[in-house]
Amino acid sequence: MTLVKDNVDIKTQAQEAKKAAKQLGILSTDDKNRALYILAEHLEAGYESILEANKVDLEKGKEAGYTPAFMDRLTLTQDRIVDFADGLRQVAALEDPTDRVISDWTLENGLQVKKVTVPLGVIGMIYEARPNVTVDATGLALKSGNAIILKGGSSAIHTNKAIVEVIQHALEHTKIPKQAVQFIASTDRGATQQLFTMKEYIDVLIPRGGASLIQTVVEQATVPVLETGVGNCHIYIDADADVHKALPILINAKTDRPAVCNAAETVLVHKEWLQNHKDVLVKALQEHSITVHGDEAALSVIPNAIPAGEEDWANEYLSLHIAMKTVHDVHEAIDHIETYGTKHSEAIITENNETANVFMKLVDASALYHNASTRFTDGGALGFGAEIGISTQKLHARGPMGLPALTTVKFLMSGNGQIR
Template identity: 85%
Template sequence: MTFLKENVDIQSQASIAKKASKKVGILSTEDKNRALYILAEHLEAGYESILEANKVDLQKGQEAGYTPAFMDRLTLTKERIFDFAEGLRQVAGLEDPTDQVISDWTLENGLQVKKVTVPLGVIGMIYEARPNVTVDATGLALKSGNAIILKGGSSAIHTNQAIVDVIQYALEHTKIPKEAVQFIASTDREATQPLFTMKKYIDVLIPRGGASLIHTVVKHATVPVLETGVGNCHVYIDSEADVDKALPILVNAKTDRPAVCNAAETVLIQKDWLLEHKDALVKTLQEHSITVHGDEQTLSVIPNAVPAGEDDWANEYLSLHIAMKIVDHVHEAIEHIEQYGTKHSEAIITENQETADLFMKLVDASSLYHNASTRFTDGGVLGFGAEIGISTQKLHARGPMGLQALTTVKFLMTGNGQIR
């Protein structure tokens, strides 16, 4: 069993990570890829020790009365660990995001200018409950030439420590210094606070978790923040929606993995479509044990629906509950999303291309879908190998963040004695 080190010196860890980032940043693509393959092999070989640590966290979670959704995010299996490893191999197979020439030109005086991609430096990752983030974030950070400081939630402390132990041991067999991966092994929430202001050592903070965590980091950090958002995702079923597409999409978006941020939490239905297809809709909802929280029109149509309060329109249920509102037209749906959406993922189901185009242009979100489930907002699914989070902000990065999001740019000028 791994022993936790509660007396941590975060400033020292950050300083060490900064020094290590300089070494990672100059490694070749081949060296970084080889390291990721070695990490994958060690994770697979060490899965039993990780699962033993995970049992401790799961037992504590049961005693604490964590919700089923929370426990699902916390739970590891051999298959999930092997999926983490495969994700690292996929990241290794992706193009190196650094040292790419974005553009180049020559001034009239002969000065040559290049705009190239470079690592951010040190990434501070603050997250809750999800042990997969420990692996995904590490793989993406190292492939993009960065060091990383990991601060997971107390609920997964033993699991995360066991994973980091495997990672750091594996790095001893690579050209990446093991100091490039730092883990704050503390269950004290206050231990996160110093990360917020360490601009000398940390180049960006990425919070990933519930609304409270994200709000706290955004509010108090002086270090730049890549804000990931909660997912109050909507599915709008238009008057011209194909029922054979609409119902399977709704079921998938709500029930495939209810506890994740790209699951649908609200369905908006055009009233004429509802009246025509209410029997099929009711049957589908009942077959999948979906509890509906609805407005007055919904309550008159959907048996056993419960009245929706104002909080329901903004709620991220992370369960088999869904809010339902009946609307007159696409503009009303767009207005509702504008008021309650979290700029994560939104979907429209319609056979009218003009209506779909209007929705896609006017809805402000990182990821928009026409006749498809919101569940595709995922870095792995979209070909990134893994993701470090889903950004709901607009500057630097937006949507699922893969390797490119962990780089910035430099302008490199080459002259022959030019002066101004």
């Protein structure tokens, strides 16, 4: 089964995707849902070929000295592939985001107007070492009636190619043309650059990965970009924080999956709270092997803490390291987040509702939490099924992007000979 070719011209792939998008856009919800269930079945049945390909990428990753966080994102298991399949089934169970009438009205001359949702068309997905994105993005694109061109990073090239082989084979058993899912097998950076300027075929680019990748796409693309962001996420522990809430939330946000973008990277601690609860805080940090990079006040109470430099306040560690800064009040915490935050996810732990309200209103981020972990900034956790990324911009979509973010609108007018 060799469906993904290494030497196919990218322009040809984009043309095929655009043609397939027209066919896909008129399929019924049932047709799309049946296709997603078939994709899920083929992924589960074809796990061995995917894992074999993944071994190649993992070996190359070891040779290249990738970080543990990077290797974690790259590693697949049979259980993870089953999770991919379950994610497709969850997407199939969601409401179809297309052909929804947002509003309708009739003009004085009798002209009927409807504003309805429609697919974007062709999505270009540029991402790094996250094979799950290959499946998640494909499922969301197909359910929302979009074709997709996938350009994964070189570190996962064999894994992603094997996944798309399975997907395209599965599509041959559906009403969705297999050309609706294109994979650029080239590791040449020129291939990525070519995607940036193919406005006649690609309707939107979605970059997902590190800051460098996202910045490159945003700055160089002439195709419209749905910008996703890195996660320098903060937790502010207020003077009025309940220690029995604050510590579990902090530990969960930092340790549940340190290598993901919604993990906490900086904890801002009210000086009064730190003095009152320093012993239990230190114990919790030590029990979970968390290394603190702290300011002077934090260094005075946290054993073996590392002095924090300017780079620590902006660092997305993606590991069991965390920056700790002490503050005098919520406004100092907000100012710090305004300076170093990435508009991803921010949390406040407090029993003071007035303080929480100030935080929730003044902090500019796509997701804000009061007395809860930042780990919920995730399409699956919020009930969207899979997500295609987390948008930190303000136009069109913001926060975890599920199916509705992959649609746009049309105005449909129906008349009886009206002229102006």
